[in-house]
Amino acid sequence: MTSTERVALVTGSTSGLGEATARLLAEEGWHVVVHGRDPRKVAKTLAGVRAAGRGQGSSLVADLSRREGVHALADEVLATYGRLDALINNAGVATPNRSARTRRVTADGLQLEWQVNFLAPFALTLRLSGLLARSAPALVVNVSSVAQGWGQLRWDDLQMAGRWDRMAAYAQSKLALTAFTNEYAQRLRADGVRANSLHPGMCATKMVRSTFVLAPHRTGYGARNIVRLVTDPGLENASGVYFHERRRIEPNPFAQDVVGRRRLWEVALDQSGVIGRPDEVPAGLLTA
Template sequence: MSSAVSPASRTVLVTGATSGIGWETARLLAERGDTVIVHAPGQASGDDAVARLVAAGVDTLRLRLVVADFSRLDEVRVMAARVAEEHPALDVLVNNAAVAAPERHTVTADGNEISFQVNFLAAYLLTHELSGPLSARPGSRVVNVSSSMHRTASISWNDPQRAKRYSRLAAYAQSQLALTIFTREQAPWTSVSVHPGVCDTGLLSLYAHEGDSALQGAQRVVRLCDPATALVPGAYYDCTALSPAAPVAMEDRTVRRLCKLADQLVAAKSA
């Protein structure tokens, strides 16, 4: 991957950018000369993340901070409106924010299982709310940071909130499968999903006892953000390799069914 700064500064939004792969992704992109919108779930964690980026050598003029708790869809909408107002053209959206599903079944104020909402529904809503800025310039990209665990998953269509039979691994895997399926929705921009590798982040315990560094995972994400990297629209990448997604994620009817379900769930509390 080239370390050269892009010819023209782009504007990139990275969700879940306060730690791990998201923070490293924000750092690498800002170092390349991009304006990076750093998303944080709260003001304090956001201020801390920006301070650490500046301490790491990032030009503070390259950074913008936005705050939204993805367990509250109304905050996602407010954040999206602010981003759209301040950045009428958005070149890249990195949907990286994710949480591990908790041991006990947990439902958000919007009525959704928390990992399904934070890991998928919030990304779905944010992407749609930012359709204007993402469509403003040619060549825009959406990079969904997914997981190889999507291959073990199924969408519980009759009980997407998994209220009847809850398993934290099944819930988390479902959220990653949903994000991978969503990548194939038709849009004016190019969307891809990527498994950045098993990395030493807050989600490591779901996978293994040790993994690659967050920086290595971020490098794989940033590669897909680079306009010099040719992308296959709707494709799934395992680290740096183009890889077949789970068969169900390749079904057009499943893409339509999931997007219909997501529309219903994100609209449920929007009135």
């Protein structure tokens, strides 16, 4: 990897939207950092990315359902790469139809969707913010969902231990991610780091097919919508924007609520384990 190559980390890039996104970026000349939790799948995907990108690409293995897994990934990125031009938080989970009544809890005692879909990208993004700022202009893309539109934050039961609803859990996690994106964009604007979120489209990925009834688009459609936010010169000033596929639209009103976003930020700081880590997280990100 040369010092001038643009570097993009794509989480959850061993299948579905993430894999297609990684390949498209490689075709555009980016050095793509493939991420997954299964070393064999990571190696296979990296081979495809390198084939698409004339030999460019590297990989990291980490389990984002574990707090320490997220921080280990951040540590490795900071130790390995001298720059990071784009962070694409794509990794996500949803409870499938076959186990709709099962509330899944991580080793950290947190509800799975909440930890993987929100806390993991929150922690990873904050930990890598110094590197992103040093690489500016840089960009964070958070892969949200149309479900954010009907999501609600259950402040009295964010882990949904009292009344489980798999779709409510998914929608809550994606709303939290969208709200975080908008708050982060505001806080990092002066540092040359932009952040946007999007619903890439209902694409026929394994997760979508196992969870939702309708998936009218192929995976490539959603991946192109993600990559567009990274490479389209017409969007180089867009930040704090939510896209529904290719259209800018207003997200759930909560994502625009500054007081609510800061309350959420405080919760995430407490649950993510970011505070006290050795790297330099910009001070403005460590307070609500």
